[in-house]
Amino acid sequence: MEQLALFDASPRWTVTELTRHLRQLLEADPDLQGIWVQGEISNLSKPSSGHIYFTLKDSGAALRCVLWKTEAAHLRFAPQDGMAIEAHGSLGIYEVSGQYQLYADSLRPLGEGALYQEFLRLKAVLEAEGLFDMARKRPIPASPRRIGIVTSQTGAALQDMLNTLRRRMPLAEVTLAPTPVQGAEAPLALVAALRNLNRVTAPDVILLARGGGSIEDLWAFNDERLVHAVTESQAPVITGVGHETDFTLADFAADLRAPTPSAAAELATSITVLDLRQTLNEIEQILAGSMGALFERQHNLLEGFQSGLRFYSPLRRVQTERQRVDELSRRGNAMQAHRLELAAAQLKGFQNRLTALSPLAVLQRGYAVVTKNKRVVASKSQVQDGDALRIRLRDGEFDAHVSGDG
C-alpha cells in the first residue's frame, strides 16, 4: 500500500490551498449567495466586538452563522435562542478553522416573508387604483399654524415629534389625535383619528407616525382602509413610520414620506423660528432704511424747492417782465394801427349816415328852413305881422319880415 503512493496520480493540496479552493467553489455558486435560510437560533453569542454569532438549526442539520456589527446595528428585533427566523446572506468558509458558515446581512422573524408577499400584492392593487400617483400629492405648507398628529399617546414617537416641533416652531399649535398604532383595532382607530382630526380642527398638515418595530408591529400602516383615509384627508399628510428602511403602504399614499417621526416633524416645519427671527431682523433693517431713504428724499425735495425758488426769484421775474413788455409793445403797435383803421372806417360810415339824416340835406332839394330867434318855425301860429325871420336855403341865408298874416 505504501508503494502505491509513489505512482499515485491523485492531486495534492496543502490544507490552505484546499480550503481556499472550497471557498471559491462556494462563493462562485449563485445558489449559495444572497439566499434566505430558515431555522431556529441556538448558541447565540454577542461578544463585545458587536458581531453576533449563532447556529441556525432544524431537526436535521445545523449551520454556523455570523452577523457583522454593522449589519447587526440595523436589526429591528433582538434575536434570542429558540427563535425561529430567516437569515439572509451568503455562504463562505472561515479558512482559519475550516468552518463553512453563513455570512448573514439581515435577519427577520419567521413569517415576515409571507407578510411581505401580502404587502407586495396589496401595494400592486392600490397602485393600480392610482392611490400612490404623484399627481395626487399635495404641497406641504412651509409654515403651518395648526399641526395635527395621529399617533400613540404613549409612544416615544410623540415625544420625538413634540420635541422637534418645540425646537423648530414653537408658534405652532399641535392637536394630537391619540390612537393605538398596533394590534387588531389599530387600523380602524387610525382611520377614525385621521377623520376626526380633519373634521374638528381642520389642521394645515397632519403627521401620521409611529416609532420603529417589526414588520408585524407596523402592519396597521399597510391597511387598505388607512391608505384610503390618507388619500381622503383634507389636510396634507406626512408619514413617519418606523425607521428609514421601513416602507408602509401609508407611506406611499402620503403626500410626503419621512423616514422617522422626528423627520416628519422637521418636514412639517421647513420654516423655523430661526428663519422667522432672521426675516424679522431683515425687515427691521429695511424699515429703518426706508425711513432714512424718506428723509433723504425729503432733503432732495427741499433742495429742489430751493433751486426752484432761485429760479422764480423776483429779480429774475423783473427781467422776464421787462422782456415781455418789449414784446407786447412791439405787437401792440401793429394792433393799434389796425384798430385805428377800423375806427376810421366806422367814422366814415357814421358821417354818411348823419349826412343823410341832416335837415341840410333837404335844402339840397329846394326846401327852406325858417327860423325866428334861432328857433325853427314849423307852424303859422308862431309868427305875427312884422316878425323878423331868417331864411336858410341851399347856398345861404337872408332875413325877411312877415307882412300880413294871411
Added chain:
Amino acid sequence: MAKNEPKPIDVLTYEEAFADLETIVAALESGERPLEESMTLFERGQALTKRCAELLDKAELKVQALVDESLVDFEESQ
C-alpha cells in the same frame, strides 16, 4: 389691512403682525406717502417689530389632545 382701522398691536398674532409690517414697509419703500403719514407708519412698524420679536421669544408650543371630538390640554409625560 393697516389702512382703515389698525387693530391694537398687542392682540395681533405673529402672522397678522408680520403681514401688517410687510405692508407698512412696502408703503414706506414706495415713498408715495406724505411725510406725516410715513412717520406714523414708521412708528407702527417699529411697534410691530417689537411685537413680533416678543411673540417669538415667548412662544411655547401649544399641545392639545382630541378626546371625543373636543379639545383638551395635553399633559406630556416626560
